[in-house]
Amino acid sequence: MSRLPLASRTTDLVGSVIDSSTSLLARQRHDIVRFAMGSPAAEAVPSQLLGHLAATELAAPDAYDYAATEGDPRLREALLAELDGTTDRTTPERLLITAGGMQGLDLAFKLFVDPGDLVVVESPTYTNGSATAMSYQAQLLEVPVDEEGMQVDRLEELVTHAGRAPKAIYAIPTFQNPSGASMSIERRRRLIELTRRWGSLLIDDDPYGRLRFAGTEVPSLHELADGDPLVLSVRTFSKIIGPGLRVGWIDADPALQQLLINAKQAMDTCTNMPLQRLVAAFLEGGHLRDHLTTQQAAYRERKLTMQAALEDWFGALARWTDPEGGFFLWVTFQESVDTEALFEQALADGVAFIPGNAFSPSKFFPNALRLCFASSTPDRIREGVARLRTAYDHLVGAV
Numbered sequence: 001m002s003r004l005p006l007a008s009r010t011t012d013l014v015g016s017v018i019d020s021s022t023s024l025l026a027r028q029r030h031d032i033v034r035f036a037m038g039s040p041a042a043e044a045v046p047s048q049l050l051g052h053l054a055a056t057e058l059a060a061p062d063a064y065d066y067a068a069t070e071g072d073p074r075l076r077e078a079l080l081a082e083l084d085g086t087t088d089r090t091t092p093e094r095l096l097i098t099a100g101g102m103q104g105l106d107l108a109f110k111l112f113v114d115p116g117d118l119v120v121v122e123s124p125t126y127t128n129g130s131a132t133a134m135s136y137q138a139q140l141l142e143v144p145v146d147e148e149g150m151q152v153d154r155l156e157e158l159v160t161h162a163g164r165a166p167k168a169i170y171a172i173p174t175f176q177n178p179s180g181a182s183m184s185i186e187r188r189r190r191l192i193e194l195t196r197r198w199g200s201l202l203i204d205d206d207p208y209g210r211l212r213f214a215g216t217e218v219p220s221l222h223e224l225a226d227g228d229p230l231v232l233s234v235r236t237f238s239k240i241i242g243p244g245l246r247v248g249w250i251d252a253d254p255a256l257q258q259l260l261i262n263a264k265q266a267m268d269t270c271t272n273m274p275l276q277r278l279v280a281a282f283l284e285g286g287h288l289r290d291h292l293t294t295q296q297a298a299y300r301e302r303k304l305t306m307q308a309a310l311e312d313w314f315g316a317l318a319r320w321t322d323p324e325g326g327f328f329l330w331v332t333f334q335e336s337v338d339t340e341a342l343f344e345q346a347l348a349d350g351v352a353f354i355p356g357n358a359f360s361p362s363k364f365f366p367n368a369l370r371l372c373f374a375s376s377t378p379d380r381i382r383e384g385v386a387r388l389r390t391a392y393d394h395l396v397g398a399v
């Protein structure tokens with residue numbers, strides 16, 4: 001590598017422990033309960049129905065053309081109709097179809113972050129989000145999260161201490177990845193106030209908001225900001241239909257539309273057309289709402305099963321969060337446990353998770369781990385948590 005004329009920004013390309021776990025797990029030959037990736041279970045993806053719709057949609061000759069960069073008109077229209085009446089309601093001039101949520105984050109950071117700019121991230125945060133900010137050579141400021149989401153008072157203190165305003169604030173307000181926490185409405189309002197005071201960009205990344213299975217809905221940052229140009233929202237179909245589709249959207253101030261289009265044209269021209277058509281047909285048929293209702297019930301059961309299994313196997317050893325939706329539990333051990341070492345042991349013992357430090361650029365969480373309850377059936381969840389206890393006993397030498 002030393003003789004290659006690499007760009008200096010490559011030193012800030014950190015990769016993703018989460019994404020790498022996909023290939024790591026694919027190489028394993030023994031049975032593993034998968035609590036690592038944040039994916040819907042294979043049986044939770046409406047693949048039969050999608051296959052049925054694909055037979056027509058993917059047989060259309062124009063399904064293989066380049067799409068408009070802002071998105072295929074059919075998908076745009078179906079999406080606008082779908083969002084009508086939800087907290088993410090929007091208008092055509094604010095909408096850009098992207099290759100998943102990740103491309104939305106990439107475009108947001110690309111447009112707003114210069115090398116050395118301060119970017120606020122939650123702590124813990126979604127690894128790939130902070131990695132994207134780093135890929136534009138941001139300097140990250142981690143702000144702690146508690147059961148009401150980002151601690152906005154701490155945000156104010158930490159920014160004062162940093163002595164300069166953040167260029168961007170990256171927030172995952174609902175069923176946060178990885179903690180499962182949701183930001184209270186008071187904190188959401190206060191966060192928008194601070195954003196306005198500092199003139200920062202607020203990135204509202206909310207892939208899980210439609211997967212609520214308990215509690216009452218809180219308005220999105222998008223809705224509370226009421227069209228403020230400083231708020232850019234990133235959404236995706238990955239968690240509500242299937243992540244392999246790689247279809248999502250950005251909702252941004254209309255004045256940004258052309259810049260977003262220019263940036264996307266310099267990146268991938270357009271989002272892939274056949275899958276935009278497939279998602280459009282799924283939405284047009286009114287299938288998303290039924291699908292969400294089924295998923296919410298399944299995920300509620302899975303979360304409760306995982307919490308009960310944790311109580312059985314780790315009652316006095318750890319504590320965990322209690323999300324009202326989404327995919328994740330965040331587990332923190334009472335005594336010091338190296339969860340990166342536990343990961344190796346757990347893999348050998350047949351269960352996978354993501355170690356806490358993957359969610360903190362400064363590695364503040366050696367003692368924690370993230371479990372995805374969405375991907376496994378209740379029986380497999382019970383089995384996986386029992387295996388995790390076996391791994392724990394192997395690691396601490398109790399067996």
Ligand code: PMP
Pocket residue numbers: 038099100101102103126129172177205207236237238243246247248
């Ligand atoms: N943001 C968050 C908080 C996520 O959890 C994810 C997916 N794990 C993404 C963005 C990226 O979504 P996509 O897979 O659609 O790129």
